Amino acid sequence: MTAAPATPSGAFSAPDAVTPETDDPVFSVRNLWKVFGPKADRVPGDTSLTGLSATEVRERTGCTAAVRDVSFDVARGEVFVVMGLSGSGKSTLVRCLTRLIEPTAGTLHIDGEDVLAMDRSRLRELRRTRAAMVFQHFGLLPHRTVVDNVAYGLEIQGVGRAERRARAAEMIEKVGLAGLGERRPGQLSGGQQQRVGLARALAVDPEVLLFDEPFSALDPLIRRDMQEEVIRLHREEGRTMVFITHDLAEALRIGDRIALMRDGEIVQLGTPEEIVAAPADDYVRDFVRDVPREQVISVRRAMRPALAGEADTGVALAPGTVVAEAVEAVARSGGHVRVVEDGRTLGVVDHARLLAVVAGLDPDAAGPAPDAADSHTTGGEVAAV
Numbered sequence: 001m002t003a004a005p006a007t008p009s010g011a012f013s014a015p016d017a018v019t020p021e022t023d024d025p026v027f028s029v030r031n032l033w034k035v036f037g038p039k040a041d042r043v044p045g046d047t048s049l050t051g052l053s054a055t056e057v058r059e060r061t062g063c064t065a066a067v068r069d070v071s072f073d074v075a076r077g078e079v080f081v082v083m084g085l086s087g088s089g090k091s092t093l094v095r096c097l098t099r100l101i102e103p104t105a106g107t108l109h110i111d112g113e114d115v116l117a118m119d120r121s122r123l124r125e126l127r128r129t130r131a132a133m134v135f136q137h138f139g140l141l142p143h144r145t146v147v148d149n150v151a152y153g154l155e156i157q158g159v160g161r162a163e164r165r166a167r168a169a170e171m172i173e174k175v176g177l178a179g180l181g182e183r184r185p186g187q188l189s190g191g192q193q194q195r196v197g198l199a200r201a202l203a204v205d206p207e208v209l210l211f212d213e214p215f216s217a218l219d220p221l222i223r224r225d226m227q228e229e230v231i232r233l234h235r236e237e238g239r240t241m242v243f244i245t246h247d248l249a250e251a252l253r254i255g256d257r258i259a260l261m262r263d264g265e266i267v268q269l270g271t272p273e274e275i276v277a278a279p280a281d282d283y284v285r286d287f288v289r290d291v292p293r294e295q296v297i298s299v300r301r302a303m304r305p306a307l308a309g310e311a312d313t314g315v316a317l318a319p320g321t322v323v324a325e326a327v328e329a330v331a332r333s334g335g336h337v338r339v340v341e342d343g344r345t346l347g348v349v350d351h352a353r354l355l356a357v358v359a360g361l362d363p364d365a366a367g368p369a370p371d372a373a374d375s376h377t378t379g380g381e382v383a384a385v
């Protein structure tokens with residue numbers, strides 16, 4: 001999976017994925033392990049341990065396997081969300097990406113370059129210019145003004161004062177803090193401080209932004225504002241982002257894809273729609289239980305093949321339209337509406353299909369289309385779900 005997938009529009013929808021410049025992933029992670037504790041490096045290779053739960057490994061060895069045999073790619077231009085309960089290994093995993101935490105085993109590449117083979121100066125460059133991190137507790141320098149905080153990354157790169165202040169002013173404006181450049185962090189609200197943290201990360205123009213629960217200290221309204229900010233930045237710049245959260249609504253709102261972690265493992269990796277519509281196990285099902293499905297699941301997943309005559313008539317919706325929006329169209333039409341892509345009818349949705357989604361049923365198991373015997377496929381144009 002390399003290309004950022006298209007996602008539906010709607011209340012919980014992700015931003016439109018930006019077309020990757022190339023299909024090469026930004027990060028490519030294979031069989032990555034991070035084990036804390038005595039003789040940690042023996043754990044990944046020991047087959048008598050690798051099948052055990054995290055608790056069993058701890059009991060047997062005294063080691064904590066924080067990340068266990070994790071593999072994934074982060075595609076160029078996508079927002080890749082890492083989600084999971086507290087202690088599931090999210091921070092450890094993301095810190096491993098730039099070796100703020102040294103992985104115990106596995107392979108790790110950025111733009112095809114072996115991160116584990118980087119020497120100190122190359123690593124420093126990676127962290128300063130290629131993959132900037134935004135932390136939960138802002139990490140601002142209290143005695144410096146906002147401008148100087150934002151310019152800090154450029155300063156340690158050796159950029160001249162005039163240039164870095166100009167660039168900082170630009171970033172301050174971009175994150176909505178125009179006019180506050182001469183204040184100190186203590187004179188800002190929590191949300192404003194987090195914007196400074198974001199501006200500081202953006203100032204070095206990194207290829208990837210890594211966020212470790214950046215908004216969890218903020219109250220809900222400001223948090224929502226900051227999510228919008230991230231979505232806007234992503235849309236405007238197409239910057240690749242890896243974003244940790246344990247808030248499902250946040251993950252669904254901003255993620256192109258979500259990796260769900262439990263006990264150091266990725267238990268499911270997919271689009272918000274895939275995770276909500278087809279949870280891999282009970283842990284994931286529990287996570288997504290209260291999600292309003294109609295705001296995440298698209299008509300592409302809800303549709304059935306068109307019957308004779310249906311493929312050419314009626315209102316047309318794009319395949320990414322979420323069910324919540326399709327409900328209105330179906331209610332108005334009184335019958336079916338078509339799911340159309342590039343002028344082709346892929347299928348149709350009607351009351352029964354949409355209700356099945358809302359009810360959490362598999363639309364295909366919710367009964368056949370009316371008069372299914374009449375079903376036709378015009379030259380392969382009508383696809384089953």
Ligand SMILES: Nc1ncnc2c1ncn2[C@@H]1O[C@H](COP(=O)(O)OP(=O)(O)OP(=O)(O)O)[C@@H](O)[C@H]1O
Nearest residue numbers: 036064066084085086087088089090091092093246
């Ligand atoms: N330096 C360390 N030494 C030993 N164990 C550690 C260390 N850092 C993390 N751990 C353990 O590794 C596991 C994963 O921790 P991690 O911080 O990655 O979780 P997290 O998913 O980010 O949790 P949270 O949502 O609370 O931030 C936990 O069991 C934690 O106690």
Ligand SMILES: [Mg+2]
Nearest residue numbers: 090091092213
């Ligand atoms: Mg954490």
